[in-house]
Amino acid sequence: MNSVLQTKKECFFCKTTRNLHRHHVLYGSSNRKQAEKYGFTVYLCLNHHTNGGEAIHRNPNGPLDRYLKELAQKYWEENNGTREEFIKTFGRNYL
Template identity: 50%
Template sequence: MKMKPWYEQKPAVHEHHIFGGSNRDKSEAEGLKVYLCLEHHISGKEAVHNNAELMRELRQDGQRAFEQNHTREEFMKMFGKNYLEETNEE
């Protein structure tokens, strides 16, 4: 997955599964995870766990990465939601 500038601003120390909760194992199996510094993972105001917009952006990036080798239908079946519908992407 192509990294965005906010992903790589500081040394990465935490593994973040893009699709967590009940989808964490699927995220792990598909390699849908990124490595973030503490500030961008959980502690800062721009942390994905504290910033819904950044979490949404990360999930959209994860879906795009998945769809490079799979269909949208496969994504929907596996993760139960289309994170790209808000951007009207195909």
């Protein structure tokens, strides 16, 4: 499914259109599949994804990671279901 969190193909944080990766906002084993299903993906540049000092995969639970997870859960609670259902689907509460 296309992203429900972003409409343009650009880095979510810095807006560059170079070296983009598709990032699953909820990641790890089963979450990745569910994130794909519900459109909780964003494009990130290499720096914001894996390489830079602030990169999401170098700072699990850091500010950028938390920001996207909270955004996904807020979207879910407005469009998909209850908080309990979010926790059931993604394993925890971010709000």
